[in-house]
Amino acid sequence: MKQIQPRQNYLGPSGWVWAGKYKLERYLYILHRVTGLGILLFLIIHLTMTTVFRIQGQDVWEATIALLRNPWFKIGEYLVCVAFVYHALNGLRLILQELGFTMGRPTPPVYPYKDALRKKRPWTISLVAVIIILALVFFYDFIVGGW
Amino acid sequence: MTEDSTKRITFKVQRYDPEQDSAPHFQEFTVPASRGTTVLEGLIYIKENLDSSLAFRTSCRMGICGSCGMLINNYPHLACHTQIEEFHSDTLTVKSLPNLPIIKDLVPELNPLFENHKSVKPYILRYDEEEMKEPTAEFAQTPQELRSFLQFTYCVKCGICVAACPTAASDKLFLGPQALAQCYRYCADNRDEGEQERFPVADTDHGIWHCHLAGACSEACPKGLDPALAIQLLKRRLVSQAFGLRKKQQPAPLVSPPTETKPKVPFPEFTVKQS
């Protein structure tokens, strides 16, 4: 009888970005990845600006800064700030939880099951609230400090 | 839905016959359901009355064997453990567990799961070879020591955590939450001395360090095992080991034979007269 090969059934990278009915922490994981990659992309542009354009003297520098006053670039800058705030604060949560500090002890499972992340979810939600507040603070400053 | 009233529920079941089909496709069935009807009962109804070629795994039908893991409405469940009523919908989509190969229809290939599980050496390892081969007594373990890992012993190897994990979705070499949680279960067991043998298996790029605490495994686990907690505790153990902060702990000793024996009960008198 011919040997049947089982069919590959991996979700692939779409398993990274789609979180469906899963809870908060999976969405936070997706955002952590997206903000990380976004900041890396910005970093490459930023490094080019502050090396190649900075060393060429005042004229090139001021021309670059003038270019960045474009509203689209300002929005991009704001998004990078928010991405940093999110990535840093979520990263601090990950540091604490991945080292097992704030996860609590193993408890024998009694239905309905509450896993450690679910028990600590109120803290995670307050963290997200802090991130939103900081994003608003940065927004205020972007508007007030010269658009 | 009540116990008396029956609703007609549409099951959109993923079909895949490796000998005939090039890709999986959906087939619709209409199944009568009332309060308390599980998805597994619906599938058995289909197999008995509508299409006997439908393939799926089932055994205990009570959520303890781990055979019937499936993707129901895009979330992994045990089919026997999931009632049709909890979806509040007239249509159910049933697919095979993702991130594990499909053999046929709703039957996933679980060997990758078992191979990963075996690679973390999921058994008690002691230096005392003689005792391992010819056991003389049991190991002493207090209830407190048991409680530190008891939660992680309830694994039924259903593969739902692997189906839920975003890393397992793309990383074919990832050990998976099941294997990593069982690795911690044995490292945390005070009867075990095999930590040093398991650490190199977990401490690889495609091992524990690709876990990023998405928490989907713990959320989806039908036995309340919390593999995410086990994995983070294992990370803590690995970091303590790397920085030499682990306290040397004595493994559980053998229980010594009892020194006081009760007096032998005398043979009772015969109640039936012997001729």
Place this chain on the structure above:
Amino acid sequence: MRNTYLWFLQLVTGVLIAVLLGIHMVIMHLDAILGFFGVDVAEVTSWESMVGRAIQGVWAGLYMALLAVVLYHALKGLRGIILESTPSATTERVVTWVIIAFGIVAFIGGTYVPLRLLAG
């Protein structure tokens, strides 16, 4: 245990970035808020302000340290993401070396300018 050290370093650099980049963000973007606290930073992206910072060893040191930790943290994260698509073992090695090379080049390029400006 090597991977454990590298991962732990990811955490440590993460905390360092939160501090150093936090300072950078606050100086660069929160001028109105800093104004409330009495710190006047005037136009931070102007040539004068930039040069004023560039000749101070503290700022040059801060930027170079920030660059080092950011490059380690970001490139290790990127490598992790790429490796999660399970490339072959050869591709893994190639990706690792390309990333290390890029990191070294970026660090040299990124510290050359602050040092040049510091020296005058």
